Amino acid sequence: MIAIACNCSGYKLKEEIKKYLEEKNISYKDFGTFDEKTLDDPEALKEACKCIQNKKCESGIFISGSGFGMAMFANKFKGIRSVDCFNEDGAKRAKAHYNANVLALPAEFINIDTAINIIRAWIGTEVLGGRYSERLEVIEEIENINMK
DSSP states (O other), rough: OOOEEEEEEHHHHHHHHHHHHHHTTTTTTOOOOOSSSSHHHHHHHHHHHHHHHTTTSSSEEESSOOOOOOOHHHHTTTTOEEOOOSSSHHHHHHHHHOOOEEEEETTTOOOOHHHHHHHHHHOOOOOOOOOHHHHHHHHHHHHHOOOO
């Protein structure tokens, strides 16, 4: 299941992404926001990040104007590896090299077609082993030391 969340800037794109996920029978849980009223990023993301941490959701798609705040906030949660993605290649590399489990999408910089292509690329990419697994181990070590 994918945790999906947004702030007010990402609401319209989130609703379009949900339609795509439904068409593809990809399960998701919507953590809000549920309209275009002003909402700070942390309010929209806390429960979504906890869902991923608790393994009730496998991954997340977080949407805001730039995606920057979403990625930064999400990365404060142990076990979350969020990247701000503007294109398919970035999504593929983030997943393959770092097992990125959260996409932060910039609603003010991409359209729905680009968002779907990014999501499709991210979902369809396998995590690489070898030196990339070693990188993930280093990330986990750093988290264990710094995120108590």
